[in-house]
Amino acid sequence: MTSLTAVVAKDLRLAWRNRAAWLSAMAFSTIAVLTYSFAFDLATGDVRPLLPGVLWTTFLFAGVFAAGQSFQEEVDDGTFDALLFSPVGATTIFLGKLTANLIALLIIECSQLVLATILFDVGLLTPELLGIVVIGTVGYVSLTTLLATMGGHVRGRSVLLPVLSLPLLVPLLIGAVRATGASLGLEAGTAPWMLLLLVFAIWSTLAAVLLFPIAAEQ
Amino acid sequence: MSTLLLRVYDWRWSVLPPVTGIAMMAMIVGALVAAPREIIEGEVQRLMYLHVPSAVIMYLAFSVTAFASVMFLWKRDIRWDALARGAAVVGVFLCGMALATGAIWGKPIWGVYWTWDARLTATLVLFLIYSAYLLARSVAGPLDEQAARYTAIFAIIGVADIPIIQMSVRWWRTLHPQPIVFQPTPALPTEMLAVLALGFIAIAALAAWLIVLQTETERAAQRTSALRAEIDHREIA
Amino acid sequence: MTASPPDVPIALEATALTRKYGGVTVVRDVDLALPAGSKTALLGSNGAGKTTLLKMLSRLLTPTSGSFRIDGHPGPSPEAARAVGVLGHSPMLYEDFTPLENLRFFARIYDVADADARIEEILRQVGLWLRRHEPTAIFSRGYHQRLALARALIHDPAVLLADEPETGLDPEGVALLDEIALARPALTVLAATHRIDHIGAWASGIVRLERGRLVEDTSSVGLATEGTPA
Numbered sequence: 184m185t186s187l188t189a190v191v192a193k194d195l196r197l198a199w200r201n202r203a204a205w206l207s208a209m210a211f212s213t214i215a216v217l218t219y220s221f222a223f224d225l226a227t228g229d230v231r232p233l234l235p236g237v238l239w240t241t242f243l244f245a246g247v248f249a250a251g252q253s254f255q256e257e258v259d260d261g262t263f264d265a266l267l268f269s270p271v272g273a274t275t276i277f278l279g280k281l282t283a284n285l286i287a288l289l290i291i292e293c294s295q296l297v298l299a300t301i302l303f304d305v306g307l308l309t310p311e312l313l314g315i316v317v318i319g320t321v322g323y324v325s326l327t328t329l330l331a332t333m334g335g336h337v338r339g340r341s342v343l344l345p346v347l348s349l350p351l352l353v354p355l356l357i358g359a360v361r362a363t364g365a366s367l368g369l370e371a372g373t374a375p376w377m378l379l380l381l382v383f384a385i386w387s388t389l390a391a392v393l394l395f396p397i398a399a400e401q
Numbered sequence: 402m403s404t405l406l407l408r409v410y411d412w413r414w415s416v417l418p419p420v421t422g423i424a425m426m427a428m429i430v431g432a433l434v435a436a437p438r439e440i441i442e443g444e445v446q447r448l449m450y451l452h453v454p455s456a457v458i459m460y461l462a463f464s465v466t467a468f469a470s471v472m473f474l475w476k477r478d479i480r481w482d483a484l485a486r487g488a489a490v491v492g493v494f495l496c497g498m499a500l501a502t503g504a505i506w507g508k509p510i511w512g513v514y515w516t517w518d519a520r521l522t523a524t525l526v527l528f529l530i531y532s533a534y535l536l537a538r539s540v541a542g543p544l545d546e547q548a549a550r551y552t553a554i555f556a557i558i559g560v561a562d563i564p565i566i567q568m569s570v571r572w573w574r575t576l577h578p579q580p581i582v583f584q585p586t587p588a589l590p591t592e593m594l595a596v597l598a599l600g601f602i603a604i605a606a607l608a609a610w611l612i613v614l615q616t617e618t619e620r621a622a623q624r625t626s627a628l629r630a631e632i633d634h635r636e637i638a
Numbered sequence: 639m640t641a642s643p644p645d646v647p648i649a650l651e652a653t654a655l656t657r658k659y660g661g662v663t664v665v666r667d668v669d670l671a672l673p674a675g676s677k678t679a680l681l682g683s684n685g686a687g688k689t690t691l692l693k694m695l696s697r698l699l700t701p702t703s704g705s706f707r708i709d710g711h712p713g714p715s716p717e718a719a720r721a722v723g724v725l726g727h728s729p730m731l732y733e734d735f736t737p738l739e740n741l742r743f744f745a746r747i748y749d750v751a752d753a754d755a756r757i758e759e760i761l762r763q764v765g766l767w768l769r770r771h772e773p774t775a776i777f778s779r780g781y782h783q784r785l786a787l788a789r790a791l792i793h794d795p796a797v798l799l800a801d802e803p804e805t806g807l808d809p810e811g812v813a814l815l816d817e818i819a820l821a822r823p824a825l826t827v828l829a830a831t832h833r834i835d836h837i838g839a840w841a842s843g844i845v846r847l848e849r850g851r852l853v854e855d856t857s858s859v860g861l862a863t864e865g866t867p868a
Contacts, residue, residue: 193743261726269744397474
């Protein structure tokens with residue numbers, strides 16, 4: 184347990200030191216939301232039905248973009264090796280990265296929700312919607328973090344990572360967009376979509392935690 | 402058990418090509434000549450004899466990929482990686498075949514080549530997942546164990562994702578004709594069923610043969626690069 | 639292999655350690671028994687398997703077959719991990735952290751008792767105490783290696799595995815390496831090196847690899863003698 188808190192603290196500190204990269208992820212998602220609002224504003228008078236899709240594609244791209252660099256620094260500095268031969272287990276190493284990525288992404292997502300609330304004049308900061316965002320983010324961040332362990336040894340991984348992860352995330356995207364839409368009153372019933380999100384989040388986290396030790400081996 | 406399997410595997414060159422050829426020929430003749438013309442859908446319905454077996458056997462090929470990936474992670478024998486890749490290539494090929502024949506059938510029947518129906522979407526997602534698998538595996542060398550392990554993990558997650566994809570897109574929307582074959586009393590006439598059964602045999606034999614060919618090709622690539630590494634190693638030492 | 643002197647426990651023991659990689663057997667059937675406190679130089683040309691052997695002993699690579707024990711603990715156990723310090727080609731430090739933050743983190747994951755005192759002690763030894771709040775990234779190669787040495791020894795391991803530790807060190811740093819790591823009587827050292835001229839100063843024995851095989855092993859011969867073998 185002490186080693187888990189130590190690793191999590193280390194990853195949060197590392198994410199903070201490396202905040203330039205996270206800020207660019209935030210800038211990217213801001214630009215994406217703005218671009219969508221310009222593009223769709225011309226096409227349709229009411230942008231609200233498009234909002235769930237706008238938000239979640241932005242979240243997913245920001246998440247994949249951010250996850251891509253989560254092990255990069257450790258691999259470049261050689262500290263990934265130092266962690267692997269230390270008494271800390273691979274699962275702990277993974278949970279540290281997962282926590283740091285999750286917290287950083289939730290901050291980015293909340294900032295986008297505030298931005299979208301202002302731009303689209305829709306109340307987005309409801310407890311239900313925040314719940315959807317948290318569960319959805321847990322679901323995708325565990326898979327993208329696992330896939331990011333490609334580390335330094337696969338060429339062209341920055342392009343490969345979205346190509347690998349986005350098809351796997353189709354169920355999550357469908358569930359999250361529908362749940363968000365229902366939560367905004369665009370359609371009836373969040374419950375089934377919340378269930379889908381929850382199933383996906385549990386499944387992906389379990390798969391990632393179980394498979395990471397194999398992925399981390401050399 | 403394993404000696405029996407090896408015995409059967411020894412027959413691959415003498416059994417698979419003729420069986421595939423004869424079954425393919427029989428299926429084509431059956432589909433074009435023997436099977437009756439469907440009253441409502443017309444001639445284009447004959448694509449079904451290719452489409453349905455491709456779609457079903459594609460799942461078998463991807464299951465072989467997942468099984469071989471599990472075996473690779475368990476046994477750490479690179480030969481399982483060759484089988485996983487070989488089966489994935491054939492699975493992606495069959496998947497493309499199912500999508501293409503479906504689109505050709507869809508235009509006259511549905512009025513569009515493509516529609517975001519549950520089954521179509523799920524098949525397209527599978528196509529994307531395993532194309533990505535092949536892409537990721539091919540950027541590393543045949544003997545790169547780390548890349549092989551990484552893509553094996555990806556292949557397993559991909560297969561484990563299939564039920565969730567199916568569930569999600571089914572909730573999302575459904576337009577595809579409901580399965581009419583695998584029911585207690587199939588709703589197809591007997592001639593059509595017979596030709597469809599031939600189609601299954603033909604595509605299954607073709608898939609098995611292609612998987613064997615592709616796996617042995619990958620295996621040959623592995624052995625070549627092992628040989629090259631061994632020569633380099635000796636020259637340096 | 640020569641029998642080890644009586645009464646000296648074996649700190650590092652390898653049995654038929656083998657590693658295949660990409661179709662090539664890089665390390666083949668290596669048996670080792672390093673007595674506690676011995677300082678062994680690991681020699682061999684490039685590609686002889688030195689780095690692979692060290693990586694297996696530091697648990698970075700899983701052996702294809704064979705096993706090893708560190709300080710009596712079986713290789714894969716966390717106790718074995720705690721008993722090993724590793725000094726590699728790269729310093730393996732968080733460049734965005736200060737030396738203090740780096741060592742605090744490693745002290746925590748290695749469960750070092752009285753960490754602050756230990757960190758101060760070791761930072762003073764490597765001469766970085768006054769620079770403990772500067773970012774590691776701005777340090778020179780030599781200072782990186784000094785900090786890496788502090789990281790490798792922070793938990794007072796029984797065995798130090800080093801892969802060409804002199805690389806990038808200035809003469810002063812090499813002297814420091816000798817003084818801190820190689821001169822501790824209780825510490826067992828296995829160090830891959832190219833500096834054959836230098837090993838006489840510290841090595842109590844040598845192990846030579848050739849194409850993955852052990853061809854010479856005097857690691858347990860002369861604990862007391864300081865002579866240059868072979």
